[in-house]
Every structure is written in structure tokens, then in C-alpha cells.
Amino acid sequence: MLRLFLSLVLAVSFFGSFSAKAETELWGDFSGVTLRVKLIGGGQYEGLYNEVIPWWEENTGGKIEIVTQKNHFELDKEIKKDIASGNLDFCVASNHTSFASQYGNIYTDLNNIMPASVLADYTPLILEHSTVDGRLVQMPRHSDVSNLYYQKSLYEDADNKANFKAKYGYDLTPPETWDQVKDQAIFFSNPPDFYGTQYVGKEEAIAGRFYELVIANGGALFDEDYRPIFNSPAGVEALQWFIDLYNAKAVPDGVLNYLWDDTGLGFASGTIAMNLDWAGWAGFFNDPENSKVAGDIGLVRAPMGSGGLRTGWSGSHSFSMTESCPDKEAAASFLWALTSNKAQMIEARGGLSPTRPAIWDAIIAEKKAEGDEFMLMVFETFKMSLAEDAFTPPLIPEWIEFTNALYPELQAAILGDKSPEDALATASKKATEIMEDAGYF
């Protein structure tokens, strides 16, 4: 529990041009305390630290020492090495709902640290996703889900409309299903100058995209005992979607080496018609200095699979506190500051999806007042998507290891080295071994 000197006040926070809902603040006097922190780095993430760290230091007298700032996959490796060496000499670290379950008990249960009134400010479902084995090990920073960006002018072009209808027999409108995405991607493609769409093609990224399409097709990755069941009609159909686009040259040839930056920059280059991507790219896509499609972007909720469900692979970036942290009160205060109304408003203005309901209301009100129709559309779409479509991957420690077994098989099928059935059978066998070793059955 927090000690008495920790100031716990209910206050109305004023920042920017709006007034948010009452927020429970978590200040205290931490003069002489230095918190060592390991943070996710990169342009999209560091703006927050530049504002929140000085704000927290000024208000508490404490100091923040950034020990590490690197991309999440490198940070993940570093923390695994720290666990192995028993060298957990930091207090706060960036985390993610997809990664958190790997780290055992190194992070403290925030249910015992954070006052209930603080936790009440976050979306309950996201807090549930931040919980591992009944322990709340993360304070959610922002949530991710993907929706479909597209070049509006392509859908307004009269020739495109007529030709598409003549070829496919239905009107050319932003797609509602993944089958329509396939048709339209093939229709728009004119390789090597222009491609209908693209997908992230390796590592956890493609495994996650496959996962959400399996769910949208009415399938699942695992049964209740974590036995793999993705080698199913829904799984084969999902994999076939990737294969068909690749064979039709509706995606760039090098797509199997693409990760998030490649797809984001690809859409901004103006050579891609449709792009399933995170909210954080919205501002970049609509910035004329960075993007050739600025001012010509439409956005729809992620389309549906054959099972009638929309894809909605989701997760949240977060911050955790180590069990070994000697200054848990100060660390709790810093965790709150990093995910406070002020912090989330800073990130929301950059297009990221907040984890506090109050900030959704605030950012939408702000964009309405500014008359920023594009960002208003972005926030309304992502708000609906997170509320109705989002689902997490299985929150188990074996998730990343499983994706490493799955993705080479997906790639082999896409490249034609194996049939989808063979590829999924091999992946299923490997997944069974991983789950058996982990003791699930």
C-alpha cells in the first residue's frame, strides 16, 4: 500500500484547450529518489517522455534515469537477459499485453499498489487484458487495433467504378469483407508502380494478421486446453487469402520482409490503394510533408471474414513496475503520470488510441472544435473498433515462441514452397510440441 506521505487527491485537470473528467492524481514528495527506467524508444513513443518526465520531476522532486531506450523487440530480449541474470535493477519498464505473460513474477501486482480510484479512470476491459494470472502487472498506455485506410480518389473515379462493376458485379465502395479487399486489391494493382494492398510479412506481425483472420473466419488458434486447432477450414481460408494476393501480384514482391514501418511508409508513398494499419500512423499519412496521400485518405473499420466477424487483433502498450523496485510509491506515481490524462492527451493528439474513456471524449471534442474532420473520423472509427471488434491474442507466455514457429510456415505457403494444408499441419505439430513442453496437456 502507498504510504501516507503519498498525496492522493481528487482533482479536475486542466490542460490544453479542454477540461477532462475528474481524475485521481497520484503525486508525492520523492525528493532524493531516482527511478531507473527501461523504455520503448522510437519517434512515435519518445514525445511522451520529453513532456511527462520533466513534469513528474518538477512536481515530485524525484529524478528519472533512463537506463535503456530501444525498440520493443530489443527491449524484450534485454529484459529476458535481465531475468536470467537476476539483474533487475530498474523500477519501471515499458511492456505490452502480448509480451507481459512471458516475464513471470518480475513485475509487481498493481492491484496492491494503485488506489482503486486511480484504476477506475481506465477502461475496465483493457485493465483485464493487462492482468496476468490474476495480477495487474501493467498500467495501459495506449491501445492498438488496425483499421483500413484507403485512397479516397480511387473510389470516386467514375472509370474505376464502371470497370469494377463490370468485372466483379458489385459496386466499388470501401470494402466490408476481406473477400472484397482481395477483389479490389487485384483490381487496383498495376505492378510494379501500384499495388492494391500489402501486409506485414514476417515474425509476430504476420502471425498476428493470420490469427485475426482465422478468428474473423469463425475459427480459432487453440482449443480450451491450448491444443492447436488452426489447421482447419477457417485457417486454410485465411492463409489462402495471403497466397491469392501474393500470386496475383496485388502486394509488392518483397512483402514477406515487411514490418510495420515498411507498410506505413509504403502507404504514405502513394503506391498502395488500401492499408490495414494502426491509429498511430493517421497523422503521418495525412501530413503533406511526409505523405503523398495526404488529404486523400478514407478510413473504414477492419472488414469482416467469412464468419461474419471483423478482424481486430489488439493489444495495449503499457508500463510495469518491478517487484524488486525499492521505491514503489515513487514508481506508482510515475506509472500514473505516464498514463495520466495529460499523458494520454499528448499521445492522442498524435493519433494514438487512449486507454482512458475520458480522453476519448476529450480528444473527439477537441477535434470537433478544431474542425479537423480527418482526425475526427480516425478517432470515431478507432473508438468503435476498440469497443466492438478488438480481441487480444492468447495471453500466454508461449505466444511469441508460437508465432516464431508459425510464421515461417505461413511464408512457405505464400511462396508456394508448401500447400496451405501442409504448412498449417507442420505449424500445428510444432505448436503442439511447444504447448506440451509448457505443460498445457
Next chain:
Amino acid sequence: MRKFLNGPWVLLMPTLIILTCVVLLPLLLSLWTSFTPFKLTKPDTLYRFVGFRNYERLIGDLDFWIAFGRTVLFLAIALNLELVFGLGIALLINKITYGQRTLRTLMMFPMMFSPILVGFQWKYIFNDNIGLMNNFLREFGVIQPIPWLVDGILANVSIMAAEIWSSTSVFAILLLAGLLGIPKDPIEAAKVDGCNSWQVFKNITLPFLMPFVFIAMTIRSLDVARAYDIVQMMTGGGPAKRTELLWTLISRTGYVDAKMGMANAMSYISIFLSIAFTFFFFYKLIEARQRLSYE
């Protein structure tokens, strides 16, 4: 005791202690972990002995042996090409009478780049969409982009090109040192006797150079067998494991999947590859030196 304190062992002790701490103990620890199911995220697994289970699994793991075979092939081709290019560069520079020092410095530039940077640079060159290579080929009418980093053969060729670009100068420098050390008398005598340039090179220059060739081969074989950064940056061992080498596989197993026990078992098997290459090149080195002394 007095005899021990006055003997050579006392003088060797600091070295032996340091070597034990920084080489022997980590080696023994990693060997131990290869007999455990050690996971980085579960430190307690370090103490669970499972015998040869990791090795038994590896024997039946086709992915591992394909990566092993690809590493051997990659090593053999890359080393031989680096030798040919390095020898060519060294012979050309050896002929120059003006500006040789400047050229020697310039030649070492690729060695100064970090392998990660080299990987990024060549990934960009071979990018199918915005890469320099495809844009260059487009100027000559090759409209359809070539998937350099996707096609099974081309992806390995692309990685090899990066590796060769970055390290050929190692061969060139060592062989140039060898060329500068060759006595002039036998070459001049051969020319007087009517030998042409090829005969001089084949019968005099090359035998003198062979010890340098094998030293360079030994050094580079250890480097290439540990090739990781460039491959990781360019393809990550993919797609569909088409460019998977031992160290991309080992790194992913150890640090991403956190299965360090299994990764260390893989490492110990792969060490045999390095030992085999080193032994082979040392054997050839001794043979070349003996041949040289007979002649």
C-alpha cells in the same frame, strides 16, 4: 611450495586466472545449460538436468540441419569468392607505384562500417520496390522488379554480396602483405629463364602466398561461421527460412524464444563446424609452409 612460488606457474597465474574467468567458466556454464531446459524467463530451469535431450531433439530437427548445411555452403562460397577478389585487388595494388598507400586506406573503408550498418545499406540496395538495384535495372528495360530478398537463390546471393563487399579487404590486406614480402630474386630469375607472367604467378608468387591465404581463410572462416548481423538486418533468416544460417536460428531460439538451453546445444554442435574449418586451414597452412621450405 617455495619451488612453486619461484617457478614459472606463479608468473602464469594471472593469465590463467583471467582466462579461467572470462573463457573457461562461461564455456563450462554454457555447456551445462545445453544439458538443461534453461529458459531465460525461468531461471530455475538452469538446475534441471535433462541429459542429452536437447541434442537428441536437434539430431532429428531437419530445420537445424538445413541451416547447418546452408551455413557450410555459404561459408565455402563466400570464402572462395573473397579469396579470388581479395587476391585480384592485392595483385593490382601491388603493381601500382604511385598512390598505393591511399588505395590501401580506401580499400579498408568497408571494414570500418559496422555489420548492422552494412546490413541496412544492402537491404536498401536490394529492396524490391525502392531499392537501387531494381531502379538501376529499370533504366535498362527490366520493368518487373526482381525480388532479391525473397527468391531462395537471389536472397542468399544478395547476402553474400554484402558479406563479400564488407570483408574482401581483409583478404586483400593480408595477401598484399604477403606479396610485399616475396623476394624479388626468384621472380627475376624466372623471367630471365623465359617464364611468362602466368607461369611466374603460378609457380613462384602463389606458393609464397599460400600461407597468407590459409591464415586469411582461418580468420574469415570463423567470422563467416558467426555471420549474424548482416543476415539479420537483410532477411532475418527468411522468408520461409530460405536464408536461415546457424546464428540467426540460434539467436532467435535463445533470445526471442528464450530457450537458451536449446540454443547452447545448437551452438556446441556448430562449434564443431568452426573447429573443422580451422583444423582444415591450419593443416593446409602447415602443408604450404613445408612445401615452400622444400622448394
